[in-house]
Amino acid sequence: MGARSRLLAKLKAGEDIPGTGITLRRAPEQLELERRRPLSYYRRVLYFCGKCGQCRYVYQDAYWSRVCPSGELRKFEAYYLGGKNLLLWGLLSGKLEWTSKAAEILYHCTLCGNCVQQCQLPEIHNYALEWLHAARVEVVNRGLGPMPEHRRFGEWVRREHNPYMEPHSARLSWLGEKPKGKGEVTYFVGCTSSYRELEVAKAVVSLLKSSGVKFTLLEDEWCCGSPLYWTGQVDVVEELARHNARELEKTEAAVAVTSCAGCYRMLKQIYPEVYGVELSMEVLHISELLLKLVREGALQPERELSWAVTYHDPCHLGRHTGVYEAPRQLIGSIRGLELREMLRNRRNAWCCGAGAGVKSAFKQLASYAASERIREAEETGAQVLLTACPFCEMNLREAAEKAGSKIRVLDITQALSYSIKASRSEASQH
Ligand code: SF4
Numbered sequence: 001m002g003a004r005s006r007l008l009a010k011l012k013a014g015e016d017i018p019g020t021g022i023t024l025r026r027a028p029e030q031l032e033l034e035r036r037r038p039l040s041y042y043r044r045v046l047y048f049c050g051k052c053g054q055c056r057y058v059y060q061d062a063y064w065s066r067v068c069p070s071g072e073l074r075k076f077e078a079y080y081l082g083g084k085n086l087l088l089w090g091l092l093s094g095k096l097e098w099t100s101k102a103a104e105i106l107y108h109c110t111l112c113g114n115c116v117q118q119c120q121l122p123e124i125h126n127y128a129l130e131w132l133h134a135a136r137v138e139v140v141n142r143g144l145g146p147m148p149e150h151r152r153f154g155e156w157v158r159r160e161h162n163p164y165m166e167p168h169s170a171r172l173s174w175l176g177e178k179p180k181g182k183g184e185v186t187y188f189v190g191c192t193s194s195y196r197e198l199e200v201a202k203a204v205v206s207l208l209k210s211s212g213v214k215f216t217l218l219e220d221e222w223c224c225g226s227p228l229y230w231t232g233q234v235d236v237v238e239e240l241a242r243h244n245a246r247e248l249e250k251t252e253a254a255v256a257v258t259s260c261a262g263c264y265r266m267l268k269q270i271y272p273e274v275y276g277v278e279l280s281m282e283v284l285h286i287s288e289l290l291l292k293l294v295r296e297g298a299l300q301p302e303r304e305l306s307w308a309v310t311y312h313d314p315c316h317l318g319r320h321t322g323v324y325e326a327p328r329q330l331i332g333s334i335r336g337l338e339l340r341e342m343l344r345n346r347r348n349a350w351c352c353g354a355g356a357g358v359k360s361a362f363k364q365l366a367s368y369a370a371s372e373r374i375r376e377a378e379e380t381g382a383q384v385l386l387t388a389c390p391f392c393e394m395n396l397r398e399a400a401e402k403a404g405s406k407i408r409v410l411d412i413t414q415a416l417s418y419s420i421k422a423s424r425s426e427a428s429q430h
């Protein structure tokens with residue numbers, strides 16, 4: 001046997017090389033894991049984490065930009081993914097105790113997935129979001145969670161079907177006349193556009209009307225379940241999913257469209273994958289539908305807006321469901337808009353800080369993350385920061401106002417609506 005063959009044989013066997021202190025080992029094959037399993041299922045993989053800290057930075061960019069709002073705010077290892085992995089391994093191995101502090105650390109995270117995007121260990125890259133969510137379910141099962149603010153909105157969703165402490169009867173109060181009859185498209189409005197960011201809902205309805213597409217709304221829309229699901233309050237989510245699916249099917253539309261990235265992920269991914277609730281219609285984000293309508297000529301954004309804009313990728317829409325280009329192409333279809341990308345964009349986008357129960361329970365974290373994003377948007381020289389989710393828009397706008405920033409925060413539906421309305425009013429002047 002030649003030297004090379006001997007070395008390969010040792011490599012296979014994982015032998016020591018005498019006198020060198022080196023043990024040759026082959027890297028294990030990548031483990032195929034199942035999704036949506038209880039936390040204990042992932043125990044053996046948690047210790048794969050090498051605590052190398054790569055998940056703190058965008059390793060693909062020259063500046064090694066930071067990615068984790070939770071860790072960057074607290075500046076303590078436990079709040080980064082590496083620390084959370086070690087914490088969970090300790091908890092599952094019985095080396096650490098389940099305490100309210102452990103629960104607080106696990107909830108102090110937007111589940112944005114930017115850390116997971118950066119980690120190149122396949123099992124962590126592919127599955128860490130599974131255990132970060134499963135950890136919250138475990139915390140709830142152990143009576144250490146959710147956080148009091150989460151429990152409060154959870155009770156309100158059970159009672160009035162929205163997390164904003166608003167009456168269910170006021171859900172459509174922003175809408176003038178409800179579209180009559182059935183439509184090709186059903187607009188699932190979502191709680192944030194129904195109760196807080198009414199301008200987004202109004203822009204969507206105005207655009208659908210302008211396009212001539214026949215559309216309708218649900219007779220009885222309930223919260224999609226996103227805030228409960230991501231805070232580990234999963235017991236009621238299946239009921240919400242089945243209710244909304246029944247209501248959607250009643251409309252007999254070919255397309256269900258959402259303007260909220262969180263609702264989109266629930267209808268498109270969580271309802272079928274977790275609860276087996278398959279819709280017979282196609283689920284689209286509003287950016288995808290509007291882009292199609294613009295390309296078909298049903299919508300004509302003719303008026304030049306002359307704005308330099310930048311675009312914030314909502315985590316639910318980008319990293320979690322892969323819709324990166326439709327919003328950018330829609331922006332590109334509006335004459336006069338110049339898109340200036342932020343350094344951290346698409347898969348590496350810094351989170352707005354609102355999601356997964358953070359805005360209600362950890363206001364400092366939500367505000368810190370959004371103000372960082374506003375600063376990054378300002379660095380592009382853009383006058384307008386566009387996004388494609390009313391929840392991101394709300395958090396970013398509040399941060400811009402708090403910082404006294406001149407940048408204007410808008411949803412892409414609003415920008416398109418201005419362009420269409422402007423062209424219509426211009427036309428009527430001629
Ligand atoms: S999660 Fe990945 S990148 Fe982060 S410390 Fe662990 S191995 Fe390193």
Ligand code: SF4
Nearest residue numbers: 068109110112113115
């Ligand atoms: S999911 Fe986001 S907030 Fe949570 S640890 Fe990872 S990067 Fe930090």
